[in-house]
Amino acid sequence: MPTTIFTPADVQPPVTSPDYLHAAAPTAAAIFTGRAYLRVSxxxxxxxxxxxxxxxxxxxxxxxxxxxxxxxYTEREAVSASRYTTKKRDGFAELLAELQTDSFGADILYLWESSRGSRRVGEWVTLLDLLEERGVLVRVKTHGRTYNPANPRDRRTLLEDAVDSEYESGKTSDRIRRDVASNAAEGRPHGAPNWGFKAVYDERTGRLINWDKDPKRAPIIWELFDRLKKGHGFMRIAADWEARGITNKGGKPFSPQHLRDLALKPTYTGLRVHKGTLIEAIWPNIVDRATFWKVQEILAGPKHQNYSPRAGRAVHEFTMIIKCDVCGNGIAVSHTKGTRYRCQVKGCVRLADKDGLDEILRAAIWDYLSRPDIYETIAISPKETAELQKIADDLAKLRTELRKAESDEPESVSEAKMMGRLIEKLKTDIGTKERRELELTTPSALRDLMAPGDDIERRWKAAPIETRRKVASILLTPEYLGEVRVTRSPVAGGRVPAAARIRWVRKASAT
Known part of the structure; x- marks a missing residue:
């Protein structure tokens, strides 16, 4: 500690003195040193x-x-001094540590105002105790006063400031919680807008009024949902966006996982989530409700359940869509002795004429999608559209209730049994809704992926592999063209054409 003519602990002015420094020695040449604690607001x-x-x-x-x-001592980021924050203040921790080790190195702790130190009474008491032990005074700039923590009256004044600050902080926290709950019930925004929106503030008060579409970013969000609906994969979209210079808030390219996070946000279709409940929002939607729920259905499918960035890298149109006629498992591509189809699990069947089978399947799909009557087959009536919307809303609520039920901890055996029955019922209801949703959306999914028309061959070849595979997975089923099964070769060791090795499994009513 720097040398002084007298130490602060020796200064004992009358309690009526306005300031220790002024009362200490108008006649003595005192040299005081200080260090300030500065908190980001x-x-x-x-x-x-x-x-x-x-x-x-x-x-x-x-x-x-x-x-x-x-x-x-300076905080590196804005962290509240109240007891409601979960973050630690690094500058304050450093101050306490140096007081504890007697390495503070000054006579006075400078604060701009007492609430800059702490709005937690317990934390403030710890600080005052350390200051008293080290004989350090407290100078509060906005008070125009210097306090001695060793003086009971000064200590009481500083503690009263801490109590008042904590009380005000508590009132502020309660008000914020009420405002957040009220805003949520009214569908109002809270916090920074998601990518694709911009915040709208009151010009006079500066308070957040609403979110609005960002004219540059909103069309890109719509593109994301539209491409996902059409079967594009996250890796393909991420690579395309990076090539076009589209970046996130941090100025970095979007990763496939980040794109997935965006696609799951209900905010883009004008819904706010509060405590697991979906509420109609006041901000405009970027994505229409039907498209949003369609994308959620796609992302909830088996392919996306355990998503990894490498997902969706298939390079062949029909692998695992066509089946082995012996065991019923998927057929994949094998590169042993050339490129051929092979039963993925047991190797029951092998087909050397892969190109021949691919040509047969493409021709069947192109012929089907070029027929003019297919428009009526895949169209959804207004009544079905309304039913689909209700199913989507019901599923969102049921899935939210299921997540909550699965995360709750039962307090007794009877409660655990009751929760178990509730979970089973929710799963049953969800399954029923999902099956009906699939019945309604399969034709529309086909329409969204690749609408019928005369130029179907050109559009098929231009479509991403993900889209072609999704169309094939819909059409190569018993309900449409038929499930394709590869049979065993009738000639041992012979090369039999693909047309003689496939069996179409169709429903009686399939077109």
Whole structure:
């Protein structure tokens, strides 16, 4: 600690004195040293002082009093001093640590205002105890006073400030919670807008009013949902966006996982989530409700349940869609002795004429999608559209209830049994809804992926492999063209054409 003519602990002015420094020695040449604690304030309106502003005013005050200032303690980010925050203040922790190890190295702790120190009474008491032990005074700039934590009256004043600050912090926290709950019930936005939206503030008060579509980013969000609906994969979209220079808020390219996170956000279809409940929002939707729920159905499918960035890298149109006629498992491509089809699980069947089978399947799909009557086959009536919307809403609620039921911890055996019955019922209801949704959406999915028309061959060849595979997985089923099964070769060791090795399994009513 720097040398002084007298130490702060020796200064015992009358309790009526306005300030220890002024009362200490108008006649003594005292040299005091100080260090400031500067806390970042979260305030977009500019009413609070920034660390630079706080430090500037403290330096002016110190110069007027002849106090030599050392390096300040400064928070690196805006962290609340209240007891409601979960983050730690690194600058404050450093201050306490140096007081505990007696390496503070100054006579005075400078604060811009007492609430800059802490709004937690317990934390504030710890600080005052350490200051008292080390004989360090507290200078509060906005009070224009210096306090001695060893003096009972000064200590009471500082503690009253802490109690008042904690009380005000509590009232603020309660008000914020009420506002958040009220905003949620009314579908109002809260916090920073998702990518694709922009915040709209009141010009007079600076308060958040709503979110609105970002004219540059909103069309890109719509593109994401539209491409997912049409069968594009996340890796393909991410690579395309990176090539076009589309970046996230941090200026970095979107990863496939980040794109998936965006696609799951109900905010894009005008819904707000509050405590697991979907609420109609006041902001405009970027994506229509039907498209949003269709994408959710796709992402909830088996292919996306355990999503990894490498998912969706299939390079062949019909692998695992066509089946082995012996065991019923999927047929995949094998490159042993050339490129051929082979039963993936047991190797029951092998077909050397892969190209021949692919040509047969493409021709069947192109012929089917070029027929004019197929428009009517895949169309959904207005009544079915309304039913589909209700199913989507019901499924969202049921899935939310299921997640909550599965995460709750039962407190007794009877409660566990009751929750078990509830979970089973929810799963049954979800399964029923999903089956009906599949009945309604399969034709529309086909329409969205690849609408029928004369130029189907050109559009098929231009479509991404993911889209072609999804169309094939719909059409090569018993309900449509028929499930394709590869049979065993009738000639041992012979090369039999593909047309003689396939069996079409169709329903009686299939077209």
């Amino acid at each position: 979260k305030d977009r309106h500019g009413r609070m002082r920034s660390p630079q502003q706080q430090n500037g005013e403290i330096e002016q005050d110190a110069a007027a009093l002849g106090i030599i200032l050392g390096d300040p």
